[in-house]
Amino acid sequence: MAVKETTASETAASETAASETAVLADALAAPASPTSRLAGARRRLGWIGMACVGVVAAVVLAAVVGQFLVPYDPTVGSVTQRHLGSSAEHLLGTDQAGRDIFSRLIAGARTSLLGPLIVVGATAVAGSALALTAVWFGGKVDAFLGRVLDVLFAFPSLLLAILGVAIFGPGLVTASIALAVAYIPYSARVIRSVALRERHLPYVKAAELQGINGFTITVRHILPNVWTQILTGSTINFGYAIVDLAALSFLGLGIQPPEADWGLMISNGQESLQQGFPEQSLYAGLCIVVTVAAMAYIGERLGGRAAAGRSKR
Amino acid sequence: MIGPELIGIGQLELGIKDPDTGVLKPVLKGISLELGRGEAIGLVGESGSGKSMTLRCILGIEPRNAAVRGRIMFDGEDLLSLPAERMRRVRAGRIALISQNPHASLNPVLPIETYLLEGMPEIRNAKAARLRAGELLEQVGIRSVDRVLKSFPHQLSGGMLQRVVIAGAISGKPDLLLADEPTTALDVTTQAEVAAILDEKRRDLGMSMIFVTHDLDLAAAVSDRLAVMRYGEIVEIGTPEQIRDNPQHPYTRMLMSIRPTLDGVQPALAPAPQPQIGSIL
Amino acid sequence: MRFLIRRLLALGGVLIASSMIVFGALYLAPGSPEQFLVQGRTVSPEVLEAIRAQYSLDDPLPVRYWNWLSGLFTGDMGRSLLTQQDVGALLASRIPTTLSLAVYAAVLIIIGGIGLGILAGTRGGVAERIVIFASNLGIAVPTFFAALVLMSVFSVGLGWFPVFGAGEGAVDRVWHLTLPALALSLPSIAVIARITRTAIVEESESEHVLIAVARGLPKRIILWRHTVRNSLLPVTTAVGMHIAGLVAGAFVVEYAFTLDGIGALLVNSVQRKDFAVVQAIALIMVIAFGVVNLLVDLLYTVIDPRVRLKKGQ
Numbered sequence: 001m002a003v004k005e006t007t008a009s010e011t012a013a014s015e016t017a018a019s020e021t022a023v024l025a026d027a028l029a030a031p032a033s034p035t036s037r038l039a040g041a042r043r044r045l046g047w048i049g050m051a052c053v054g055v056v057a058a059v060v061l062a063a064v065v066g067q068f069l070v071p072y073d074p075t076v077g078s079v080t081q082r083h084l085g086s087s088a089e090h091l092l093g094t095d096q097a098g099r100d101i102f103s104r105l106i107a108g109a110r111t112s113l114l115g116p117l118i119v120v121g122a123t124a125v126a127g128s129a130l131a132l133t134a135v136w137f138g139g140k141v142d143a144f145l146g147r148v149l150d151v152l153f154a155f156p157s158l159l160l161a162i163l164g165v166a167i168f169g170p171g172l173v174t175a176s177i178a179l180a181v182a183y184i185p186y187s188a189r190v191i192r193s194v195a196l197r198e199r200h201l202p203y204v205k206a207a208e209l210q211g212i213n214g215f216t217i218t219v220r221h222i223l224p225n226v227w228t229q230i231l232t233g234s235t236i237n238f239g240y241a242i243v244d245l246a247a248l249s250f251l252g253l254g255i256q257p258p259e260a261d262w263g264l265m266i267s268n269g270q271e272s273l274q275q276g277f278p279e280q281s282l283y284a285g286l287c288i289v290v291t292v293a294a295m296a297y298i299g300e301r302l303g304g305r306a307a308a309g310r311s312k313r
Numbered sequence: 314m315i316g317p318e319l320i321g322i323g324q325l326e327l328g329i330k331d332p333d334t335g336v337l338k339p340v341l342k343g344i345s346l347e348l349g350r351g352e353a354i355g356l357v358g359e360s361g362s363g364k365s366m367t368l369r370c371i372l373g374i375e376p377r378n379a380a381v382r383g384r385i386m387f388d389g390e391d392l393l394s395l396p397a398e399r400m401r402r403v404r405a406g407r408i409a410l411i412s413q414n415p416h417a418s419l420n421p422v423l424p425i426e427t428y429l430l431e432g433m434p435e436i437r438n439a440k441a442a443r444l445r446a447g448e449l450l451e452q453v454g455i456r457s458v459d460r461v462l463k464s465f466p467h468q469l470s471g472g473m474l475q476r477v478v479i480a481g482a483i484s485g486k487p488d489l490l491l492a493d494e495p496t497t498a499l500d501v502t503t504q505a506e507v508a509a510i511l512d513e514k515r516r517d518l519g520m521s522m523i524f525v526t527h528d529l530d531l532a533a534a535v536s537d538r539l540a541v542m543r544y545g546e547i548v549e550i551g552t553p554e555q556i557r558d559n560p561q562h563p564y565t566r567m568l569m570s571i572r573p574t575l576d577g578v579q580p581a582l583a584p585a586p587q588p589q590i591g592s593i594l
Numbered sequence: 595m596r597f598l599i600r601r602l603l604a605l606g607g608v609l610i611a612s613s614m615i616v617f618g619a620l621y622l623a624p625g626s627p628e629q630f631l632v633q634g635r636t637v638s639p640e641v642l643e644a645i646r647a648q649y650s651l652d653d654p655l656p657v658r659y660w661n662w663l664s665g666l667f668t669g670d671m672g673r674s675l676l677t678q679q680d681v682g683a684l685l686a687s688r689i690p691t692t693l694s695l696a697v698y699a700a701v702l703i704i705i706g707g708i709g710l711g712i713l714a715g716t717r718g719g720v721a722e723r724i725v726i727f728a729s730n731l732g733i734a735v736p737t738f739f740a741a742l743v744l745m746s747v748f749s750v751g752l753g754w755f756p757v758f759g760a761g762e763g764a765v766d767r768v769w770h771l772t773l774p775a776l777a778l779s780l781p782s783i784a785v786i787a788r789i790t791r792t793a794i795v796e797e798s799e800s801e802h803v804l805i806a807v808a809r810g811l812p813k814r815i816i817l818w819r820h821t822v823r824n825s826l827l828p829v830t831t832a833v834g835m836h837i838a839g840l841v842a843g844a845f846v847v848e849y850a851f852t853l854d855g856i857g858a859l860l861v862n863s864v865q866r867k868d869f870a871v872v873q874a875i876a877l878i879m880v881i882a883f884g885v886v887n888l889l890v891d892l893l894y895t896v897i898d899p900r901v902r903l904k905k906g907q
Contacts, residue, residue, distance in 0.1 A: 156841055
């Protein structure tokens, strides 16, 4: 930033300038046809963005069909092949049980994405249901649900998830559901504020007066307008869910061995790492970092200039 | 023009570069204006006519993506080509700005006293500075000086805050006062008070002023001459009487004709045609 | 003052509700409470009797809750279901480590996060681009991965820091806790640096900064008194939230570095199904979380005069 050493022209736009030029701004608004929107998205992503899309696509591919394409069985290892380095046979080497790391990474994509998918889905459904109910009925119902959410907010997310796992035992599904419960308050709060705006618009009142029941109005009218927010929130939550679920697996409270899962692999590889063989933990961790970073980058780019920072910088 | 020339704007052009398309949208299309010492000129026009932008050019605070061409001669120097530090000193001591929204102009977390003291860096002694700040507030008609000095901007009303801004503006005894719709954001009764104080202080200290507004009558009341702006151009200049009695330009005539009289509102002329958008630089 | 009392009462209410959740979670588990608490281990009749007494399983539900809660206030948190140790004593010996870790990480977040953000926001150019890139990376790197990478590079690889344990004595402790604190604070430093930079950029384009320029104030004053200082307001809230979040992040790092804090104890207890310990620690964490959040809110009212003083005061 800095008030730069230039000639007389100094900093920033202000409201006055904006209003002066707003009149002519509309003329330059881009048309919104579908093909141009795709082209627009591609333009906004840039080279790095497209690369990120490629990365995410590869991960999804691995998650869906990876288990059929792995060079080695990810759960089977031979004791004579422990801690091998990268080679032609084992692209990324082997772990302490002789299992091929590359295969395990590909296989691990499945649970590493599936879990977050469950989390995000459950959060979106429950969060919207709660938010829309609170918004529709308003008054005491809204206040009561607000209190309930306040209590959930008092728990740090991971703690709630751990508590859930403590009760219902470890595993992909329990960890995912527990994490979803932890995410619901945040999701519900955001959706609620968006839905609230819709709720008080005249057309909703009109529909009410016509005698249409609340459920229909909510689903047919309010929901579509809240949909984008739900989608955006879910995308952001997906990234957090990948990291949090990996953390749970790392703590031994998520996916259980001998399944392949990135978070679990990081944990499995810890002993080896302390002995000087960091490969398993390192590569698994990199997978997580790259996937989450790629998603975050795409989200930022598509989210508009505001998300990415000032255009002039 | 009255008195020796203080500021002369010559063929000022400004365009805003659209970040998406790169096209330069013209905002000011050759503004020329002279102002003498002690003279006040009212810059009148609709929103978007470029009046505020003209003021910002004088101070050198136009938007970053703007391209400027022309000359602004201030007391012998061209402001558009001054190096940064010299320009800063001009802003600090010789030209003062009063903006439209006082609540947005002041730093919300600093008390009024700090705001005023910032404007008098030449007074080293803190106590002397505080006294002077109090004097300035009294000059603009504020009575509970101590309370106001300790207050924060959000605790004061718009009218009160605008007086504070005026006090800050005159503290350095500048040669030129730039008033950008100083009363527009205030309620009607306060508008008159603030305009009166501004006018009075200006005349007392013999400062020149460029008063930007969309209110013809207000401009006429505080200015010696009026300049009518439309779509980035000055279409007519004259004394308030000349403008009222003998408007030359069709736009000015239209402005005169649509002002409500006690006989009823006159029908407006058909709106003027849109300007052509093209590159000006 | 009234504000403070209201917030304390609200916090109290939320904590009571949270304690009910922590308490009641036991009964959500499949099977009877005793079965769950014992988890299929073979126990002697005396131990079983002790467990029944500890949880007042012969009494009606509200009485059980009251016994449990009042017990907590007197410091009696029951006995570990596994080792029969007094839970209170167990926790007391381990809290200092967690506290030291949290404070260390908090300091790093404040100095590193805000410092880097200011650097990026005020200098611009290369420094800014490096900070943005690094922060994008930092956000995507999960704490436990950062922990292992740091461990791999600085402990195993370079041998500068120890691999596990919390050390004895002040200096030794700082040395031992450096890598864990770094790992814990890294994601937060990245986020805070981002937020700080954005806040500075936005503040520099605000109307009052423009007016300050128009008044001819010296560059230094505009930068520090008007831009940076104002931008620290929203930053403080974010920093506070992240420090509160250290409560949750701590257990992952403690587990990875085998520190003797209550976080690691929590994870181990969940793994070993020692529910008494889990309950106690969960409650403590909720209380800590709530208290820190409250302190952050109070801090904000102190530093922002718009909140502190209402109009006309």
